[in-house]
Amino acid sequence: MSKIRVENLSFKYLSSKKWALDTLSFEIDKGELIAIIGANGSGKTSLCNAIRGFIPHFYKGVYSGDVYINGENILNNSLGKLALDVGYVFQNPFTQMSGVGETVYQELCFGLENIGLSKNKIHSRIEEIVELTKINKLINKNPFELSGGQQQRVALASILVMNPDILIIDEPTSQLDPQSSEEIFKIIYELKQQGKTIILVEHKMEHIAEYADRVFLLNEGRIVLTGSIDQIFSNPSLGNYNVSTSQYAYFFQALKERGKNIPYIPVNEEDSTRLLTSLLLKSEEGL
Numbered sequence: 001m002s003k004i005r006v007e008n009l010s011f012k013y014l015s016s017k018k019w020a021l022d023t024l025s026f027e028i029d030k031g032e033l034i035a036i037i038g039a040n041g042s043g044k045t046s047l048c049n050a051i052r053g054f055i056p057h058f059y060k061g062v063y064s065g066d067v068y069i070n071g072e073n074i075l076n077n078s079l080g081k082l083a084l085d086v087g088y089v090f091q092n093p094f095t096q097m098s099g100v101g102e103t104v105y106q107e108l109c110f111g112l113e114n115i116g117l118s119k120n121k122i123h124s125r126i127e128e129i130v131e132l133t134k135i136n137k138l139i140n141k142n143p144f145e146l147s148g149g150q151q152q153r154v155a156l157a158s159i160l161v162m163n164p165d166i167l168i169i170d171e172p173t174s175q176l177d178p179q180s181s182e183e184i185f186k187i188i189y190e191l192k193q194q195g196k197t198i199i200l201v202e203h204k205m206e207h208i209a210e211y212a213d214r215v216f217l218l219n220e221g222r223i224v225l226t227g228s229i230d231q232i233f234s235n236p237s238l239g240n241y242n243v244s245t246s247q248y249a250y251f252f253q254a255l256k257e258r259g260k261n262i263p264y265i266p267v268n269e270e271d272s273t274r275l276l277t278s279l280l281l282k283s284e285e286g287l
C-alpha cells in the first residue's frame with residue numbers, strides 16, 4: 001500500500017478564480033524523498049496543505065478528488081489525527097514555535113504532553129531527537145533568542161518528537177547560510193535513512209540533486225514533469241517553467257557548449273567531482 005495516494009485532486013480557493021491544484025494524481029511509497037519544485041504560485045504549498053488535510057479541512061474552496069494517507073481518505077480524519085501521521089515543518093521556524101515555553105525543552109514537551117505521554121516517555125523521546133538534531137547545547141535556551149539556523153533545527157525537532165511517519169518540509173533552508181543549510185539537509189537525509197517518507201519543497205537544486213529520489217515539477221497546479229533527478233535536470237523543457245537546474249549541471253553544460261568533450265551532465269557534488277577528476281587525469285595524461 002502506498003503511503004500517500006492522490007487521485008484526480010483539484011482545488012480552487014474561495015477567493016480565487018483559477019485552480020490552485022488541477023487534476024493531480026500520484027503515489028508516494030514509504031521511505032521515498034520527493035522534491036516538489038516549481039515557480040512561485042505553481043501550487044507547491046497548496047499541494048502540501050492538501051496532503052496534510054488543511055485543504056479542505058481548514059482552507060475552504062471547491063475541492064474534488066481524493067487524498068489517501070496510509071490507505072485512509074483524509075476526509076474521514078480530523079486535523080488532529082492527521083497531524084500525528086503527517087508532520088509539517090514551516091518555511092519560517094518562527095511560525096512553528098508554540099511560544100508556550102520559556103526553554104527549548106519546554107517547547108519540545110508541548111505536543112507530547114498534549115497527547116498524554118508519560119514524563120519518562122517524553123524525556124526519552126526528547127533525548128533521542130535532541131541528539132539527532134544536535135541541539136543539546138540549546139535545550140535550556142529561550143527558543144526566540146536563537147539564531148535562524150538554530151531555530152530551524154528546533155522547529156524540525158518539535159515536529160520530529162511527535163514521530164510522524166510522513167514529513168512535509170517547506171523550504172527549510174530559505175533563511176539559512178550555506179553551512180546551516182548543509183546541517184539541516186544532513187538531518188533530513190538521516191530521517192530518510194530511518195524510513196521516513198519525506199516531501200520537500202526546495203528551491204536550491206543542488207540539495208534536491210543530492211538527496212531526492214523523485215522530483216515533481218508543478219506548473220499552474222499540474223505536475224508537468226516527474227522523474228528521477230537525472231531525468232528532470234537534463235530535461236530541456238525545465239527552463240520553460242521558470243525553474244533552474246543545478247549549478248553543477250549549468251557548469252558542465254556550459255563546458256559542453258564550448259566544445260569540450262563532456263560525456264554526461266552531472267547534477268550533484270559527488271558526480272561532478274568524479275567527472276572533473278577523470279577529465280583532469282585525462283588532460284594530465286595528454287589524452
Ligand SMILES: Nc1ncnc2c1ncn2[C@@H]1O[C@H](COP(=O)(O)OP(=O)(O)OP(=O)(O)O)[C@@H](O)[C@H]1O
Nearest residue numbers: 013015016020038039040041042043044045046047
Ligand atoms: N489562501 C489563499 N487564498 C486564495 N488563493 C491562494 C491562497 N493561497 C494560495 N493561493 C493561490 O493558489 C495558487 C497556488 O499558490 P501556492 O501558494 O500553493 O503556490 P507556491 O508554488 O507554493 O508559491 P510560492 O513558491 O510563492 O510559495 C496561486 O495562484 C496563489 O495565488
